[in-house]
Amino acid sequence: MLKIKNLYKNFGSIKAVEGVSFEVKKGDIYGLLGPNGAGKSTTISIISTLLQPTSGEVLYEGSNIFLDSKPIRRDLGIVPQDIALYPTLTGYENLLFWGNVYGLKGSQLKKRISEISDIVGLNERIKDRVDKYSGGMKRRLNIGAALLHMPKLLIMDEPTVGIDPQSRNHILDTVLELNKQGITIIYTSHYMEEVEYLCNQICIMDEGKVIALGRKSELVELVKEKTQISIRFDKTDVCVLNSLKEIRGVFDANIVDEGITLFGDNGDTLLAEIIAKATEHGRRIESIDVKKPNLEAVFLHLTGKALRD
Ligand SMILES: Nc1ncnc2c1ncn2[C@@H]1O[C@H](COP(=O)(O)OP(=O)(O)OP(=O)(O)O)[C@@H](O)[C@H]1O
Ligand SMILES: [Mg+2]
Structure with a gap:
């Protein structure tokens, strides 16, 4: 589904990503595991076509995403590391806004928002202003926004950082459920327990490089x-x-x-x-x-x- 080939990204003298390659297959929950500054978010921004790599290629369904970004943009849902919500609007209004960004309208959008509120467990609070939400609820709404246009590939960048255990568990369950429904997921984290629990394939990054990749059992073989x-x-x-x-x-x-x-x-x-x-x-x-x-x-x-x- 997605092939990342020898990706490099420099920010001036900072080498954020240095020769990263990995492949995500349809149906995977693919884990990108690494400490702060490993280059996870930079890699994700490149895959999302928000950032041009210094060199290297990303192929989506066989085609270079920088020659034609339409297919991946159509199919991709992205849950950014930093919450992208309007605090003074309600959860519902935020989803309306993001739905419009994705070109959804009218009764179709309303129906989808109601489904999403269910999926992320915010049904009862969806008409409340986002600045009244807990951190975990904001995270869940952020995930909901990424799901509006029914993405085939969902990228989640550290979606459980700094939230309560209940929201965290809810998010982990949601990831498994979405995957069951056929969505391929790239899950970024520096919590190895989460990656171990969720992911069938894992890529461990450090200082811009891939240091190991494979199934969990293969990685554990190393030690x-x-x-x-x-x-x-x-x-x-x-x-x-x-x-x-x-x-x-x-x-x-x-x-x-x-x-x-x-x-x-x-x-x-x-x-x-x-x-x-x-x-x-x-x-x-x-x-x-x-x-x-x-x-x-x-x-x-x-x-x-x-x-x-
Ligand atoms: N826009 C930018 N300008 C300059 N340097 C950047 C920029 N974005 C990232 N970097 C640097 O690139 C390196 C990789 O950062 P990145 O955000 O990709 O890491 P990360 O694995 O997502 O880390 P974290 O777990 O902290 O989110 C870091 O040294 C960071 O400071
Ligand atoms: Mg990051």
Whole structure:
């Protein structure tokens, strides 16, 4: 559906995007994951034809969007990172305004606004002024505005930043529901939990570059040896530590906070062996905590830094 090929964007001496390539297939919920300044919004602005790249190509259904921007503009709904609403108008009036921008009118527009109010869960508040809305409600209305013209491709730029958990959950559910209805989605975030939960394909960006992409399972393969296991025994000492170090696949075992924390390359089989070693030494296990590798670990592994500050 959408191919991004070797995209570069400089703002003066700032290299915002440096050689970004990825492909979004019809039906995807495609995650763009990266910390502040990674180049996510710049990439999105280019895909939305709001910004010309310094070089590189974007193909929508096989055609270059900078030679003919009509097809992508017709099919694209965009939820910008910064809320684009008129605070002194009601939710309804805002949707009327955006509907007119998209060329919708009359009873067709009214019907669509009523559907949208349902989808984003604002039915009861749609006649209230937007400056009386909570942050989460504004976000939801912002999403509604992007849906008015029935887009085939929806791009959401960090739609859950700074909002209450209830609105956040509502937005995540909406994303899944819209995707079920056939809308392809590009979802930008620096919350790896959201991207893990929603996205079937993930592109991790940092400092303008793609550092990894693929399915979540493929990305996690990159750090599969990094399962972290923390065990508390009734008594922890060097003797039990050394015996755990003998287990094949265990590395970097240390006594931490009166327990033992180790890394291993296969969490599931390690557990049985850890329990066996404990029994052998007559130790009782009080707790075991297994942390499977996640996207945070992938990011740390590839960049040497945490995804969030
Ligand atoms: N219009 C602009 N003029 C100058 N520099 C810009 C402009 N837009 C973005 N940048 C710079 O480009 C880099 C990438 O910014 P971008 O907004 O694309 O990152 P982002 O991944 O969306 O970050 P965030 O999570 O903070 O939204 C940053 O260093 C930013 O300061
Ligand atoms: Mg951004």
